[in-house]
Amino acid sequence: xxxxxxxxxxxxxxxxxxxxxxxxxxxxxxxxxxxxxxxxxxxxxxxxxxxxxxxxxxxxxxxxxxxxxxxxxxxxxxxxxxxxxxxxxxxxxxxxxxxxxxxxxxxxxxxxxxxxxxxxxxxxxxxxxxxxxxxxxxxxxxxxxxxxxxxxxxxxxxxxxxxxxxxxxxxxxxxxxxxxxxxxxxxxxxxxxxxxxxxxxxxxxxxxxxxxxxxxxxxxxxxxxxxxxxxxxxxxxxxxxxxxxxxxxxxxxxxxxxxxxxxxxxxxxxxxxxxxxxxxxxxxxxxxxxxxxxxxxxxxxxxxxxxxxxxxxxxxxxxxxxxxxxxxxxxxxxxxxxxxxxxxxxxxxxxxxxxxxxxxxxxxxxxxxxxxxxxxxxxxxxxxxxxxxxxxxxxxxxxxxxxxxxxxxxxxxxxxxxxxxxxxxxxxxxxxxxxxxxxxxxxxxxxxxxxxxxxxxxxxxxxxxxxxxxxxxxxxxxxxxxxxxxxxxxxxxxxxxxxxxxxxxxxxxxxxxxxxxxxxxxxxxxxxxxxxxxxxxxxxxxxxxxxxxxxxxx
Numbered sequence: 001x002x003x004x005x006x007x008x009x010x011x012x013x014x015x016x017x018x019x020x021x022x023x024x025x026x027x028x029x030x031x032x033x034x035x036x037x038x039x040x041x042x043x044x045x046x047x048x049x050x051x052x053x054x055x056x057x058x059x060x061x062x063x064x065x066x067x068x069x070x071x072x073x074x075x076x077x078x079x080x081x082x083x084x085x086x087x088x089x090x091x092x093x094x095x096x097x098x099x100x101x102x103x104x105x106x107x108x109x110x111x112x113x114x115x116x117x118x119x120x121x122x123x124x125x126x127x128x129x130x131x132x133x134x135x136x137x138x139x140x141x142x143x144x145x146x147x148x149x150x151x152x153x154x155x156x157x158x159x160x161x162x163x164x165x166x167x168x169x170x171x172x173x174x175x176x177x178x179x180x181x182x183x184x185x186x187x188x189x190x191x192x193x194x195x196x197x198x199x200x201x202x203x204x205x206x207x208x209x210x211x212x213x214x215x216x217x218x219x220x221x222x223x224x225x226x227x228x229x230x231x232x233x234x235x236x237x238x239x240x241x242x243x244x245x246x247x248x249x250x251x252x253x254x255x256x257x258x259x260x261x262x263x264x265x266x267x268x269x270x271x272x273x274x275x276x277x278x279x280x281x282x283x284x285x286x287x288x289x290x291x292x293x294x295x296x297x298x299x300x301x302x303x304x305x306x307x308x309x310x311x312x313x314x315x316x317x318x319x320x321x322x323x324x325x326x327x328x329x330x331x332x333x334x335x336x337x338x339x340x341x342x343x344x345x346x347x348x349x350x351x352x353x354x355x356x357x358x359x360x361x362x363x364x365x366x367x368x369x370x371x372x373x374x375x376x377x378x379x380x381x382x383x384x385x386x387x388x389x390x391x392x393x394x395x396x397x398x399x400x401x402x403x404x405x406x407x408x409x410x411x412x413x414x415x416x417x418x419x420x421x422x423x424x425x426x427x428x429x430x431x432x433x434x435x436x437x438x439x440x441x442x443x444x445x446x447x448x449x450x451x452x453x454x455x456x457x458x459x460x461x462x463x464x465x466x467x468x469x470x471x472x473x474x475x476x477x478x479x480x481x482x483x484x485x486x487x488x489x490x491x492x493x494x495x496x497x498x499x500x501x502x503x504x505x506x507x508x509x510x511x512x513x514x515x516x517x518x519x520x521x522x523x524x525x526x527x528x529x530x531x532x533x534x535x536x537x538x539x540x541x542x543x544x545x546x547x548x549x550x551x552x553x554x
Contacts, residue, residue, distance in 0.1 A: 008028065008029050008091075009028050009029075009089050009090070009091035009092070010025055010026065010027060010028060010034070010085050010086070010089045010090045010091065010092075011025070011026045011028045011090070011091070011092040011093070011094065011390035011391060012024070012025055012026075012080060012083070012090055012092070012093045012094070012146070012390065013026060013093075013094050013096075013383060013386035013387040013389075013390045014076065014079070014093070014094070014095045014096070014097075014383075014386055015096055015097060015165075015380060015382040015383035015386055016072070016076075016095055016096070016097035016101040016102060016105055017042070017097060017101070017165075017188065017382065018042060018048065018049045018052070018098065018101065018188060018189040018190050018213075019041075019042055019188060019189055019210070019213040019215065019222055020038060020039040020040065020041055020042050020222060020482075021038070021039045021042075021075055021076060021079050021479075021482075022036070022037070022038045022039075022079075022380065022383050022468065023036070023037050023038075023076075023079040023080060023082075023083060024036050024037075024083070024383065024386075024387060024468075024472065025083040025084075025085045025090075025472070026387060026390055026391060028091070028092065028390075028391060031391055032472070032473070033387075033470045033471070033472035033473075034083070034085055034472045034473060034474060035082075035083040035084055035085065035471070035472045035473070035474035035475070035477065036083075036468055036470075036471040036472055036474075036475070036476050036477070037079045037080075037082035037083050037476070037477040037478070037479055038079075038224070038468075038476065038477075038478055038479065039075060039078075039079060039478075039479045039480075039482050040221070040222055040224055040478060040479070040480050040482075041222070041480075041482055041483065041525035041526060042075075042482075042483075042525065043071040043072065043074065043075045043482045043483040043484070043524060043525050044056075044068060044071055044072075044104075044483075044524060044525075044529075045486075045522070045524045045527040045528070045529035045530075045549075046527070046528060046529030046530065046531060047189065047209060047210035047215055047216050047528040047529065047531045047532065048189045048190060048207055048208075048209055048210055048531060049098060049100050049101070049189060049190040049207070050207060050531075051528070051529040051530050051531050052068070052100060052101075052104070052529075053100050053110060053113060053114050054114075054529070054530050055068060055529060055530070055550065056068040056100075056104055056110050057110065057111060057114050058547070058550045059550050060110065060111070062109070063109035063110055063111040063112075063126065064107060064108070064109055064110070065104065065110065066107075068104045069104055069105070069107040069142070069143075070143065071483065071484060071524065072101075072104050072105045073105070073141065073142070073143040073144055074143075074482075074484075075479075075482045075483070076105070076144065077143070077144065077145045078479050078481065078482060079479055080145060080146065081145070082477040082479050083474070083477065084474055084477070087145065087146055087147070088147060090146050090147060090150055091147065091150050091151065092150055092151045092153065092390050092393070093138060093146060093150055093151065093152050093153065093390070094152075094153040094154075094155075094386045094387070094389040094390035094393075095152075095153070095154060095155075095386060096155055096164045096165055096168055096382045096383065096385050096386040096389075097163060097164060097165050097382060098157075098162075098163035098164075098165050098166075098190060098192070098205075099113055099131055099157040099162075099163040100113055100163075101163075102131070102154065102157070102163060102164065103129070103131070105141070106140070106141060106154070107141070107142060108129055109126075109127075109129050111124065111126045112126050112127065112128045112129055131156060131157040131163075132156045132400065132403075133154065133155055133156040133396050133397075133399060133400040133403070134154050135151055135152065135153055135154075135393065135396065136151075136152045136154070137149055137150070137151065137152055138150040138151075138152050140152065151393070153389045153390065153393055153396060155167060155168075155385065155389065155396065155399050155400075155403075156399065156400050156403040157403070158203060158403050158406045158407055158410055159203070159406075159407055159410040159412075162192060162203050162204075162205055162406075162410055163192075164382070164385065164399075165186060165192060165381070165382040165385075166186070166192035166194065166203055166205070167385070167399055167402060167403055167406075168381040168382045168384060168385035168386075169184050169185075169186045169192060169194070169348070169350040169351075169378075169381040169382075170184060170194050170201075170402070171381075171385060171399065171402065172350075172378065172381035172384045172385060172388075173348040173350065173376065173378050173381065175194070175196055175346075175348055176196070176201075176402070178196065178346060180345055180346050181195075181196065181197050181339065181343050181344050181345060181346065182195075182196045182344070182345075182346040182347070182348065183195050183196075183330065183333070183344050183346070183347045183348070183369065183372075184347070184348035184350060185326065185329075185330075185347070185348070185349060185350065185354065185367075185368075186350040186351045186354065186381065186382070187208075187212045187275075187326065187349060187350070187351050187353035187354040187357075187367065188208070188212055188213055188351050188352075188353060189207075189208060189209065189210050189212065189213055189215075190205055190206070190207055190208070191205065191206045191208045191212065191322075191325065191326050191329065192204075192205050193205070193206065193326075193329050193330065193333060194333075195330075195333035195334065195336075195337055195344070197337045197339055200337055200409070201405075201406060201409055202333050202336045202337055202409045202410070202411055203333075203406055203409065203410045203411065204329050204332060204333055204336075204410070204411045204412075204413050204416075205329075205413065206325040206326055206328065206329035206413055206419075207325060207413075208321070208322040208323075208325040208326055209318065209321055209322050209325070209531070210318075210322075210528070210531075211275060211278065211315075211318040211319045211321065211322040212275040212322050212351075212353045213274070213275050213352070213353065214227065214272070214273060214274035214275040214277070214278065215505075215528070216318045216504070216528060216531075216532075217273065217278060217311070217315045217318060217319075218310070218311075218312055218314070218315055218504060219272045219273050219305075219309045219310060219311070220272060220273060220274070220275070220278070220315075221271065221272035221273065221274055222274060222352070223243060223247070223274045223275075223276070223352040223353075223356055223467065224243065224247075224274075224478055225243050225244060225245050225247065225271075225478070226242065226243065226268070226269065226270060226271030226272065227242065227243045227270070227271065227272055227273060227274035227277065228240050228241065228242050228252065228270050228272070228273040228274065228277035228305055228306060228309060229241055229242065229243050229249050229274055229276045229277050229280075229356045229357075230249055230276060230277060230280045230356070230357070230358055230361075231277065231280040231281060231284055231305075233284060233288075234254060236256070237254055237255060237256045237257065237263050238254070238255055238257050238284065238305070239251060239252070239253075239254050240252035240253055240254075240255060240266065240270060240277075240305055240306035241277075242266065242268040242269070242270045242306065243268075243274070243356075244267075244268050245476075246466075246471075246476075247466045247467075247468070247471075247476060248465060248466060249356070250266075250267050250268040251266050251267045251268070252266035252267070252268055252269070252270050252306040252307070253265060253266040253270070253306035253307060254266070255304055255305055255306055256304065257281075257284075257285075257290055257298070257303050257304050257305070258290065258298045258299070258304070259298075259299075259304060260304030260308070260310070261304075266306060269306075269307055270305065270306040270307040270309050271307075272309060273305060273309050273311070274352075274353075274356065275322075275352075275353045275357070276352075276353055276355075276356040276357035276358075277305075278311065278315070278319050279319070279323075279353075279357050279358075279361060279362055279365060279367065280357070280358055280361050281303055281305070281311050282316065282319055282320075282323075282365050283358070283361035283362075283364050283365050284361070285303060286364075286365065287364070290303060291303070291316065292433075293316075293320075293429065293430060293431075293433050294313065294316065294317065294320075294430065294431050294432065294433050295313060295433075296311075296312075296313050296316065301313055316430075317430065317431050319430075320426070320427075320429070320430025320431060321426075321427070321430065321431075323365055323366050323367055323426070323430070324366075324423060324426025324427060324429070324430055325423060325426070326366075326367055327366045327367070327422070327426060328413075328418075328419050328422035328423040328426055329413060329419065330344075330369060331418060331419075331422045331448055331449050331451075332411060332413055332416050332418045332419040332422065333411065334449040335418040335448065335449050336411050336416075336418075339449070340449045340450050341369050341371065341449045341450070341451060341452075342369070342370075342371040342449075342450060342451070342452045343371065344369045344371050344372055345371065345372060345373050345374065346372065346373075346374050346376075347368045347369060347372040347374070347375050347376070348375075348376045348377075348378055349362070349367075349368065349375060349376065349377045349378065350378050350379065350380070350381045351380060351381075351382075351467065352380065352467040354377060354378070355377050355378070355379050355380070355462075355464060355466060355467040356466070356467065359375045359377055359458070359460040359462075360455070360458065360460060363375065363455045363458060364455055368455075368458075369451075369452070370451065370452035370453070370454060370455035370456070371452045371455075371456075372455075372458055373456060373458050373459065374458060374459050374461065375458050375459070375460045375461070376461050376463060377460070377461070377462045377463060377464070378463050378464065379463065379464040379466070379467045379468065379469060380467040380468050383468060385399070418448060418449075421446050421448060422443075422448055425439055425442055425443065425446075436453075440453060482525045483523060483524040483525030483526070484523075484524050485521050485522070485523055485524070486521070486522045486523075486524055486527075486549040486550075487511070487519050487520070487521050487522075487549075488519070488520055488522075488548035488549045489513070489517060489518075489519055489520075489548075490518070490520055490543045490544055490545065490548065491543060492541050492543035493518045493520065493541065493543055493544070494518070494541060495510050495512075495518035496540060496541075497510050498538050498539060498540055499520060499535035499536075499538060499539060499544055500535075502534045502535060502538040503527075503534065503535055504528070504532070504534065505526040505527060505528060506526065507522050507523045507526035507527040507528075508520065508521070508522055508527075508535055509521045520535075520544070520549075522535075522549055529546075530546065533546055
């Protein structure tokens with residue numbers, strides 16, 4: 001591999017996540033982190049990785065989506081420019097993420113990821129792509145604004161839906177070296193998880209949806225300055241904790257959650273609420289009786305937070321689906337290895353949601369097995385692995401070896417009966433008001449791994465203060481401008497703006513062409529895509545077709 005003499009030059013580490021891109025610049029001589037940049041959105045429409053995949057398939061030619069690739073590269077270029085380093089000095093780039101994001105970045109065929117069944121792929125003439133570890137050149141990635149001869153380091157995927165980010169959480173957490181039964185979960189839109197029992201490890205990936213990341217929530221946002229990240233009870237009201245410019249929780253307003261009345265001012269103003277803040281609201285709401293599933297018991301049916309931010313019953317439902325998918329995944333892994341989930345004593349929480357959430361609150365609502373007596377919060381392991389590889393490319397062989405060992409031990413939740421049974425119960429609990437006692441009876445009746453009824457007093461070990469511990473000498477740069485504006489003409493549109501008004505993300509607007517005909521415009525980075533379609537369903541003329549946007553941009 002070509003590399004800088006004596007470690008000179010700059011390396012770029014990228015975490016290509018489902019909710020956005022995170023990048024760091026590193027001095028390869030000293031290993032010092034120079035700068036960090038993050039986006040507030042993913043550039044593709046959709047609230048989860050399957051939406052991104054669907055968008056890519058629908059805009060592809062022979063399985064390669066130039067539109068999706070260009071959106072990814074445009075966003076990555078903005079992140080790299082925000083790092084403020086001399087790009088001519090960049091001699092190495094390492095990326096990490098799930099197989100879909102890495103494939104879109106590289107401009108690869110993605111249909112084999114869309115069709116898990118062998119017979120379906122064969123009928124369509126779709127070949128499974130090799131996604132092994134490799135070292136190439138930046139010049140292979142069309143449009144990337146870096147020196148062409150810089151090294152490109154790509155870690156391997158484990159399986160169809162388990163990628164390098166899952167390897168990262170296992171490697172960076174240290175769980176592979178433990179003797180105890182241990183569970184690690186990267187809480188995000190696509191929650192990767194792995195359970196280790198002795199020398200056996202099984203992996204899985206639960207499509208939790210975007211609520212863990214604070215999306216698909218009316219006032220939701222990713223973990224960024226201004227996001228409510230936690231709540232603390234003070235008498236009968238809640239102190240909101242809001243992320244400051246250093247991405248650390250600081251006191252926000254003290255608010256009565258029933259009425260929204262402000263009891264005391266805060267040091268930091270809230271702009272929205274991230275996934276960890278939502279989890280804290282759920283935990284406190286259930287404990288205080290403010291939340292009686294599936295309803296909120298306040299007079300207006302909302303939970304009031306700092307600076308006018310509220311949580312609605314619809315938001316609670318979205319959160320419940322995410323928590324339910326994660327717990328169903330944990331139950332499935334336990335069943336795969338023939339243990340009771342109650343045997344799990346060590347749990348690792350990775351990702352931004354796994355870092356900023358109060359771990360005991362998370363355990364109380366089912367994100368972590370109630371039996372866990374030690375909980376580690378470990379940060380953004382995907383970016384950690386990318387940074388390790390950019391500074392130590394020789395580790396790539398070790399990562400590839402772990403991937404090969406795990407490929408035979410992956411569980412496809414979509415095909416697992418235990419997951420399907422458990423998730424149905426979770427939906428009944430979170431959205432239909434099934435009592436918890438009845439849930440436990442059904443678990444037993446179905447022969448699923450038993451759950452401990454109440455969590456104990458777990459020891460929580462925060463290995464990092466924030467998901468990215470070191471921002472570097474230039475600090476954190478936040479990139480807001482990602483994505484594109486998709487524009488489509490809808491025959492019969494009356495410009496009534498119902499689609500704009502119904503959009504939960506304020507992604508829709510109405511414009512006009514030169515002839516005065518109405519044009520519907522959608523911001524790709526804000527749009528929840530095919531997982532939402534409220535715009536299409538609300539159209540009174542029934543002329544709105546979301547498919548008209550696919551590939552259309554300004």
